[in-house]
Amino acid sequence: MIPKMIDVKHLTKTFRQADHKRDLAGTLRQLVAPKYREIKAVEDVSFSLDRGEFVGYLGPNGAGKSTTIKMLTGLLVPSAGEVLVDGMIPWKQRTQYVARIGAVFGQRSSLWWDLPVIDSLELLQSLYKIPAQRFKSNLAEYRALLQLDEFLGSPVRSLSLGQRMRAELCAALLHDPKLLFLDEPTIGLDVVAKERIRRFVQHINRERETTIILTTHDLSDIERLCKRVIILDHGRILYDGLLQTLVERFEGEHLIRLTLVNSPQLIAFDGLRLVSSDGIQAVYAYDHHSLSGAEALRKLQEKYEVIDFELVRPSVEETIRRIYEEKLLLEPPPGS
Template sequence: MIQVHHLHKRFARKVAVEDVSFTIPRGEIVGYLGPNGAGKSTTIKVLTGLLVPDSGAVTVGGLVPWKQRRQHVARLGAVFGQRTTLWWDLPVQESLALLRHIYRVPAGRFAENLAHFTELLELGPFLGTPARSLSLGQRMRADLAAALLHDPELLFLDEPTVGLDVVAKERIREFVRAVNAERGVTVLLTTHDLGDVERLSRRVMMIDVGRLLFDGPLAQLQAQYGGERELWVEFEQTPARSDVAGLRVLASCGPRLRYGFRGPAAEPIARVTALAPVRDITVREPDIEATIRRIYEGGLLHTPS
């Protein structure tokens, strides 16, 4: 769906994107991560056709975004957390009807999509409400419907859950998962909310100072740069000893112990269960937010100069 080869973009004396290459197959959801000013927005603007790169080759669905922009944008959907595509003083339903004409969506298909999205996103209670009177969560749900009414092949999501409460975030994540599974929509997600990444993406790309520093499974990022995994154990009774080879005791309270370890869990579990009878045992993964923070603060992905 997306092919980017040796993308370069500079503004005045500042390099925004330097030699970035990646491909995204159709139907994949990819998290695109990086601190502010890393190059995420520049990449997205090139992919949408808003910016022309200085050099490199980019195609999206076989089209060059800035050369075939009219055809290109007709196949895109975009939701930007800080902006809206709705008309401020119009009821949501009228904004969606206007977008139907802009994208030339057949009446039958528009009605079908609107009904489906109204059900999935629970739009019914505020379809008649002007955009200016919507809560942030309602506006984001309406913007998602607006972005997908014309059946785009590719959806750009930029901070889609920013400022939302837990319930609203989960509703939006469920909707994105649904349209990806049901319609095969390719999704490129840029966010600072690592919950979005954990719930939606198996693959992440990380960019900083204009360079793509990691591209791979989220699990690999965790394995390479995350902290210890934890084994939470509740024994039948307090064991005579708590030390286990290859594990680090993190906390102990009677029969409940918490161990830290790295690598696969099978061997640590076998060693712990051999120590004494176990009532309950749970493996907890490293916190992804802490992992990303360690990477940024410690420069772990930067290669030595």
């Protein structure tokens, strides 16, 4: 059996939150007789990742994503459970472990603000003890892939957000990590810059077989990059499986947008429901599990004279949002 890249078993993190006011009296009382509230940030989370997987780690704010990531990167020690990454326990032997992983946090910079990009990269070479030869070849490759040359000599503070993210990615990958954590890597970027970053991480994942865990609020990132997603809420895993399966199961109604000769009369018939209408424009919704697009159109044509039509599928983004908001995963899936 090939060993897993990541193996997480029953991971739990409980925070004890001091239950007091932030004034001096409260602080003193807390010193004498501490009172705590227990908060379970992560509860009984288990999953495993194979080498070279690219998985999306999703969940609404406060779901426990960043707590999990902190435990996987060794920043935080769990209250219970096991984590084995590439055969190592992250929070033990910190220095050896972090030499094997890379991380990019879109909201923070790991580069030196006042330093030219190239100097930051060279400093990372010393910090990670990267052999000169490997550093040279890696840098050459990333320079080409990420088009770093235009700003390699400029101080980090003068870079645009997109340029900075490219530099951050290069910085995180110079030491050939086996596992890469990406946290909101495309936040605040325009469409072109986002696409460049996505192409690059996809390339790294495929060519170098780097295992990647992506946390993001931008579901188009997920849709574009991850086959598999893990969804978390209230510290528990709600779903772990293929994105495709999830979408098929929970996708909302499909829509059919019509232009008719006469304005629509029927509110609902044969599994079709009028969502909105404006003169001769109408939108009908139907459940795509019981009705195909062609059938829906045929049924509509039986009632109306259709001039034009367009089938609309909900985006993955809408689907996932629906899952969060309507808590669809909290109920057992139909037929299980």
